[in-house]
Amino acid sequence: MCGIAGIMMKDGAPADGEVLRGLSESLAHRGPDGEGSFVAADTGLVHRRLAIIDLKTGAQPLHAAWGTVLVANAEIYNYMELRAALEGPFETTSDCEPVLFLFRRHGLDFVRELRGMYALALYDPANEQLVLSRDPFGIKPLYYVETGTAFAFASEPQALLGAGLTDRAVDARGEAALLQLQYSTGDRTVFRGVRRVLPGETIVVRAGRVIERRRLPGLPPADACSSVASDADAVAEIDRVLDDTVNVHRRSDVPYGIFLSGGIDSSALLTTMARQSDGSPLALTMGFAADGVPDERALAGDVARKCGAEVIPSEFSEEDFWSLLPRVTAALDDPCADYATLPTFKLAKRAREAGIKVVLSGEGGDEMFAGYGRYRSALRPFWRGGRRMRMRGILDELKAVGDGFEGWRDDLAAAEEHEATTGRTPLQAVQSVDFTDWLPNDLLLKLDRCLMAWGVEGRTPFLDLEVGRFALPLADRFKVRRGVGKWILREWLRQQIGDYPAFAKKRGFTVPVSEWIWNRGARLGELVAAQPGVRCHFDPSTVRSTFVTRTKKAGQAAWVLLFYSLWHNHHVLGRHNDGDVFDVLGARG
Numbered sequence: 001m002c003g004i005a006g007i008m009m010k011d012g013a014p015a016d017g018e019v020l021r022g023l024s025e026s027l028a029h030r031g032p033d034g035e036g037s038f039v040a041a042d043t044g045l046v047h048r049r050l051a052i053i054d055l056k057t058g059a060q061p062l063h064a065a066w067g068t069v070l071v072a073n074a075e076i077y078n079y080m081e082l083r084a085a086l087e088g089p090f091e092t093t094s095d096c097e098p099v100l101f102l103f104r105r106h107g108l109d110f111v112r113e114l115r116g117m118y119a120l121a122l123y124d125p126a127n128e129q130l131v132l133s134r135d136p137f138g139i140k141p142l143y144y145v146e147t148g149t150a151f152a153f154a155s156e157p158q159a160l161l162g163a164g165l166t167d168r169a170v171d172a173r174g175e176a177a178l179l180q181l182q183y184s185t186g187d188r189t190v191f192r193g194v195r196r197v198l199p200g201e202t203i204v205v206r207a208g209r210v211i212e213r214r215r216l217p218g219l220p221p222a223d224a225c226s227s228v229a230s231d232a233d234a235v236a237e238i239d240r241v242l243d244d245t246v247n248v249h250r251r252s253d254v255p256y257g258i259f260l261s262g263g264i265d266s267s268a269l270l271t272t273m274a275r276q277s278d279g280s281p282l283a284l285t286m287g288f289a290a291d292g293v294p295d296e297r298a299l300a301g302d303v304a305r306k307c308g309a310e311v312i313p314s315e316f317s318e319e320d321f322w323s324l325l326p327r328v329t330a331a332l333d334d335p336c337a338d339y340a341t342l343p344t345f346k347l348a349k350r351a352r353e354a355g356i357k358v359v360l361s362g363e364g365g366d367e368m369f370a371g372y373g374r375y376r377s378a379l380r381p382f383w384r385g386g387r388r389m390r391m392r393g394i395l396d397e398l399k400a401v402g403d404g405f406e407g408w409r410d411d412l413a414a415a416e417e418h419e420a421t422t423g424r425t426p427l428q429a430v431q432s433v434d435f436t437d438w439l440p441n442d443l444l445l446k447l448d449r450c451l452m453a454w455g456v457e458g459r460t461p462f463l464d465l466e467v468g469r470f471a472l473p474l475a476d477r478f479k480v481r482r483g484v485g486k487w488i489l490r491e492w493l494r495q496q497i498g499d500y501p502a503f504a505k506k507r508g509f510t511v512p513v514s515e516w517i518w519n520r521g522a523r524l525g526e527l528v529a530a531q532p533g534v535r536c537h538f539d540p541s542t543v544r545s546t547f548v549t550r551t552k553k554a555g556q557a558a559w560v561l562l563f564y565s566l567w568h569n570h571h572v573l574g575r576h577n578d579g580d581v582f583d584v585l586g587a588r589g
Helices: 017-026 079-086 097-113 157-162 172-181 231-249 264-276 297-307 318-331 341-353 365-369 373-379 410-419 426-436 438-452 465-471 487-496 513-519 521-529 540-548 552-572 581-585
Strands: 002-009 034-040 043-049 069-076 116-124 129-134 143-146 150-154 201-206 209-215 256-259 282-288 310-316 358-360 457-459
Touching: 002 017, 002 069, 002 116, 002 157, 017 034, 017 043, 017 150, 017 157, 034 069, 043 069, 043 116, 069 097, 079 097, 097 116, 097 129, 097 201, 143 157, 150 157, 172 410, 172 552, 231 264, 231 465, 231 487, 256 264, 256 341, 264 297, 264 365, 264 487, 282 297, 282 341, 297 310, 310 341, 318 341, 318 438, 318 513, 318 552, 318 581, 341 358, 341 438, 365 426, 365 465, 365 487, 373 426, 410 426, 426 438, 438 457, 513 521, 513 540, 513 552, 521 540, 521 552, 521 581, 540 552, 552 581
Parallel strands: 256 282, 256 358, 282 310, 358 457
Antiparallel strands: 002 043, 002 150, 034 043, 069 116, 116 129, 129 201, 143 150, 201 209
């Protein structure tokens, strides 16, 4: 897992070495184990390496004998099978080298053979073109800009900004989505001109201009059928699928562990890991030093003991909130105001301190098996309390200056309209909408930035093509039964760990940010109301009132405004986020 970047100039101009150096330096945190570069005429590529597989010969760029060059931020989980089928001759044992052979054999269809997470760039000298591709679930990030003189790409927007390829101007619609949803949607980021390569998208660039786009879906088509007919069949099949995906996601030449919350998803992964492992799996757990917050450390510890895992505990406190939040917002150049970024950031730090370079995580379990309450609400008719997802924005009740936040829901509405015509069941449709934006632009972005800030790779076994082929076509009754989501996963876990509370109400991973904000709400309200990124949109008295109003909606709004203030100061205004929240916002607590 690594950082990649590159540039293709327009009109035959030579690749700018100064720009390439700037791109590489900006991505150093993603690849502390090595760096490499390649320049040929109008094209340059750079790579920062986090060594996970093939520690000795896997340095990049990778060069094929016929001239193609590859840089990749990737783990190709089926690389062993690909190497056996392609028969080389290979010069390394890298999981990425088979990509070169696939591209030679299949051209732009090479991605159809890949099972893994990836953001990669291929320079194809025979056709004088650059090919970018991102995995179908959007697990690994990839961004680009098109300027008057060049096309440039990078693993993070801050690299493109730092290299002077675009300015720090805010995109109004991207900003609106962030403030209303906690993340931006579609290919649009909060930076004007910086675009995402979409999940599953392949882009072809020639002479610095995009000439072709293709899209590979992560989920099976609407007419895909499931052969699962009975509960017993469903349990047997999910056992096989979990065993397969965890097995390939464990492929690593460095120590690995798992983020264990004690919930259904991480417990299912650890249970499967324990069946496959000869030793004791390493489980990192997190609790909260606050009253009235669900703390599943005891449950996580119980699951770990039953699985023979070694527990590496951590705790997140109010002091951590004030001290780490500026660092978290600095890491999230493509921002998501998800409070789960806070414990994720600290867990990644703990993993690095423990010598763990790879961590398995449960992202995608709720989306694959319909675990969210909002899915069940979306399925009910309006007269029984049913409603569409995310119809109200977080800041709806704050009176915005000017025109407000027009267009913040446009991409979601487009995804909903598309899914309504695919022939999927209503449940499958709302699941698919989340795979379009919520997962890649919130949950997976959070995991990538918070872990890569510490040089740790995150892997998501639920987000796998084989899991999707099994899970999405399942009949609704195997996902939601008697008002409980993830039924089949819960039932499988109940059978694996008899006394595990598999059918207990979902509690989620709650961080008490509202309580911590309210503890110092009056002072915070004053500081946030004065921040440039906030005062251009909201009346100061409205902001101050929000920070001292002890309601759930006000608490969520205060959190988003605080997050955005810190993010805007660092990434738009270019100020350092050194110190705690009060230092950064202009005063000490």
